[in-house]
Amino acid sequence: MSSAIEILPAINSLRQLDSVFIYSIEEKDENFLDKYSKIIGIFDQQIDLFRSIEENTDLAIKQVESFKFYEKNQKSTRELSKESGSFLWLRLFKDIVLKLPHDEQSKQEMIEKLNEIYRNNNRQLKLIGNFKNEYKSEDAIRWYTGQPFLYKQLNRALRTEDIELLYKFRYFISDLSKNLSNEYEILKDSFDSKITFYRGTKLSNEEANKLERNLGKLISTNGYLSTSLSKDVALQFTDKSTDTETSVIFEIECDLGKTNTVTMASIAHYSKHSDEQEVLFDLDAAFEILSVEKNSSLNGLVVKLKATDEGAELAQEYIQYHDRKLNTTSVVIMFGYLLAEVGQYDKSEQYFERLLKNPNGEDIPFIYYYMGGAKVDQGDYDTAMKYYQQSYDMLINAQPQRELASSYVLSDIGWILHIKGQYNEALDHHKRALKIRKTYSNYLSVSSSLTNIGIIYKKIGKYNDALDCLKESLQIKEKYLPHVHQEIAKILSTIATIYSDMDELDNSLEYHQKSLEMIEKCLPFEHENIAINLNHIGTILTKKEKYDEALDYFIRALKIKENIFPNGHLSIALSLNNIGYIYYRKKDYTLALDYFEKSMNMRENLYSDINNPMLINLLTNFGLVYLKLHKYDSALTYHVRALNVSRIILPSGHFTITECLTNIAIVYREMKDYVKAFEYFEKSLKNEGKNPTKGNMLRLAYNYDNMGVCLCYQGDAQTGLEYRMKAIRLLGKVYPRLQYARTADTIGDVYLGLERYDSALECFYISLNIKLKCLSANDVRTAETLMNIGDVFFEKEKNERWKSNEQYKIKSRFYYEKALEIYTKNKHVNTIHTLNRIGIIYEEIHKYHVALQYYRKALETFGTDILSDDSLKEICENNVARIKWLMN
Known part of the structure; x- marks a missing residue:
């Protein structure tokens, strides 16, 4: 006892510790038992100790369970959360097991596995030998309730979703399900149609809270569920709540007249504890959570459940979706893909590989197709492509050709080609799929093809074509699907990404929020x-x-x-x-x-x-940070790694390769190694190819501008400006963004300072065109560019003294007056500057009365809300004084 007193305070709170047994010949301390709830008892006889340990171990195995939930609002089993997928896979697995060969080979595989597990336990090996010699299929329930080596390993496999081990148990699972089904028929004849079953257990606080959060949802346990017809028996299994665990009584209502797929059996006559009145539910039983209430006498929760057929209906919906997709109702194949959908990729791959070795009549092209899908989910696109190609070849070479099914494979190949940046090939595959689907009037799949084509148009910068495809797809979806559906939400989200690329960020945000609002309902x-x-x-x-x-x-x-x-x-x-x-x-x-x-x-x-695009992005981000930290060697290392990966997985000419080369160039530029920087900008430029689309004109412009900057730093300002001018001309052809206007203004200012007026005007006109599309009509940033254009004509007139110089004054005044309208409405300080500028023009053509009006208006503006400094006021006063002197 003294050792227990020392150890228990340190270990009692450990969640991993379920029960404590004390063996001591010293006098028992009852207060000690009350203090530590995990103590089962203090024993002075070894036989009593061993019996208690065995009983409580069995109890712990029965109590270890977690729950799988399914959101009833989830409109389609196509879009599965991991937990919802786990909810379904046991139902599909049972269906599969009942269809698999039930022979001596499958029985022998199970026995060999059990011998392997218990190879160091002679007692259990002897019992396994008895099972091998004596087992009959009709005795499955008796063996399950009587032999720990069976129910322990079977329940462990179910709890951990161990596909390999469950497959080894397929012979016994099939027998047990059939036995439970037979006993269920007897139960229905022996009881009223409405029965309540009870289960007592202890759950972690996390699991208990999860039950409270999931009212109205469907629930299943991860295996066979043991219950009792007696509430008193169930209460014996609850024990008292602790800081980490909650006592729970489940009250399960079952209307035998309304449920057709929930199987349960009274197994008291098979059990060593017949007084427990045990009823066992089959592993695919589903329940709806009706209520979760705190119970003071229990010091825990009472959870009311109702047995329901909805679990089976959901599994059937999943099967029907894939039936509509590829015209296959093979539960065996779909089960393997379901494993991948819920993230169990290795198990999915093992399952499919076993199925290929022994297809047992299953459709091999579909096996390859779903293996490809699983690899796509993993990001292993090369292996996925190999599987898809095998599937496609088999479908297209079949007699007769399985054309509609092949369109799905074409579409998925197109998706991989799109991910790898092979846009022309991807577009070809999607268009081929679209043509087939239109032939069969498969409208929803037509919509999917239009969406895929629209996404590729977006990638290559053909935004209007992309929007046309997606809006046509959206119309089809809205016609054939419920008003609220995740497929509609997806298209809304895709349209949002196009608006984002067009720099229409408010529109993009609006569509994304509509998509989120809809998908949260689905x-x-x-x-x-x-x-x-x-x-x-x-x-x-x-x-x-x-x-x-x-x-x-x-x-x-x-x-x-x-x-x-x-x-x-x-x-x-x-x-x-x-x-x-x-x-x-x-x-x-x-x-x-x-x-x-x-x-x-x-x-x-x-x-x-x-290697995949996400790795390139991550390496690039490392490089960007190290550049900001001025750790140029580290930045170069990451950008070069990104370039190497991009060259492995992407075709020559892909924009990601262009960006990687540009990033390397920028690092060299910051290191002031302008020769190397120019070299990499030039490599980036060449990668863009000979036929730029709107999508890569921006990258071309960016590189031209940077090459120009490098040349300017090397002392070749004239050639540098020529490169920068190329950049401006390209920016004028892409979808307008305000940042392009700022670049054009900057270069325009340089040309104006060099008195290269025509080039300056070209820059400012491009800037103005962009700003008129991006900004509101009265934005002061537009006025700034109007003033710049006016300044060019003003300076041009002073430096080109010929007969048309008055024409420049007229143009200069025109742009100043346009700017003045905007500045005046915004009460901007540049109102004064602009009034003075217009006054100067009238003064130079000797229209002194008009000039005086503008100078006076500039001076009067100081009395308004427009703030300015005294020096500017002095200039205005001098202007008025001077024009008055000239008039006299």
Whole structure:
């Protein structure tokens, strides 16, 4: 007892510790038992100790369970959260097991596995030998309730979703399900139609809180559920609540007249404890949570459930979706893909490989197709492409050709080609798929093809074509789908990304928010697609430089992904990367690096051998931070790594390669190595190819401008300006963005200072055209460019003394007056400057009365809300005085 007194205070609070047994010949201390709730008893006889340990071990095994929830608002099983997927896979697995061969080979595989597990336990090996010799299929329930080596391993496999082990148990699972079904028929004849079953257990506080948060949802346990017809028996299993665990009584209502797919059986006559009146539910039973109430006498919760057929209906919907997609109702194939959809990629791959070795009549092209889909989810596009191509070849060479099914493979190949930047090839595949689908009047798949084509048009900068495709797709979706549907939400989100590329950020944000609002009505609150939408909004807010708001959205997305993928996932790495980029933009480079490193570590732990676009982006972000920290060697290292990866996975000419080369050039520019910088800008320029689209004109302009800057720093200002002028001309051809206007203004000022008026005018006209499209009619930034144009004509007239010089004055005055209208409406200080400028023009053509009006108006403006300094007031006073003297 003295040792127990010393040890227990340190270990009693450990969650891993379930029960404590004390063996002591000293006198028992009853207060000690009350103090530590985990003590089962104090024993002075070994036989009593062993019996208690065995009983409580069995109890712990029965009590260890977690719950799977399914959001009833989730309109389609196509979009599965991980938990919803887990909810479905047990139902599909049972269906599969009942269809698999039930023979001596499958029985022998199970026995060999059990012998392997218990190879060092002679007692259990003897019992396994008895099972091998004596087992009959009709005795499955008796063996399940009587032999720990069976129910322990089977329940462990179910709890951990161990596909390999469950497959080994397929022979016994099939027998047990059939036995339970037979017993269920007896139960229905023996009881009234409405029965209440009870289950007592202890749950972690986290699991108990989860029950409270999920009222109205469907729930299932991760295996066979043991209950009792007696509430008193159930109460014996609850024990008292602790700081970390909550006692729970489940009251399960079952209307046998209304449920057709929930199987349960009274197994008291098979059990060693017949007085427990045990009823066992089959592993695919589903329940609706009716209420969760605190109970003071229990010091825990009473949870009321109702048995329901909805679990089976959801599984059937999943099957029907894939039936509509590829005209296959193979549950066996779909189960493997479901594993991938919920993130269990290795299990999915193992399952499919086993299926290929022994297809047992399954459709092999579809096996390859779903294997490809699983690889896409992993980011392994090369292997996915190989599987898709095998599937396509088999479908197209079949007699007769399976054309409609092949369109789905074409579409998915197109998607991979798009990811790899092979846009022309991707477009070809999507158009081929679209043509087939139109032939079969498969409207929703036509909509999907239009969406895919629109996304590629967006990538190559054909935004109007992209919007046309997506709006046509949206019309089809709205016609054939419910008003609120995640497919509609997806298209809204895609349209938003196009507006983002067009720099129409307010429109983009509006569409993203509409998409998020809709998808939150369609999917559970912890669904990955909600996280994707949150990321989109965060990205737009980043572009709008609203970094704190963006950070909030990125963090919300991260939390959802961490709940969905507790063991890590590429999408979590992406969110960490996004958060790091926000801190980079906020100039918190230490935190930025911290998040980038977390992202890189997760990516390397999960998929260290896979190169993909996300890796390029992450390496680039490292380079950007090190550049800001003036650690140029580190910046170069990361940008060169990004370039090397991009050259491995992307075709020559891809814009990502261009950007990588540009980033390297920028580092050299900051290092003042202008020769090297010019070399890499030139390489970047050449990578763009000979036929630039709107999508890469911007990159061309950026490189021309930087090459010009490098030449200027090297002392060749004339050639440098020629390069910069090329940049301005290209900026005038792309979708207007305010930053391009600022660049044009800057270069225009340089040309004006060099008295190269025609080039200056070209720059300012391009700037004005952009600002008129980007800004409101009375924005002072537009007035600034109007003034610049006026200044060019004003200076041009002074330096070109010929007969048309009055024409320049007229043009100069025209632009000044346009600027004056805007400045006046905004009560801007430049109102005074502009009035004086116009006055000077009238003074030079000897229209002194008009000039005086403008000078006086400039002077009078000082009495308004417009603030200015005294020196400017003095200039205005001198102007008035001078014009009066001239008039006299």
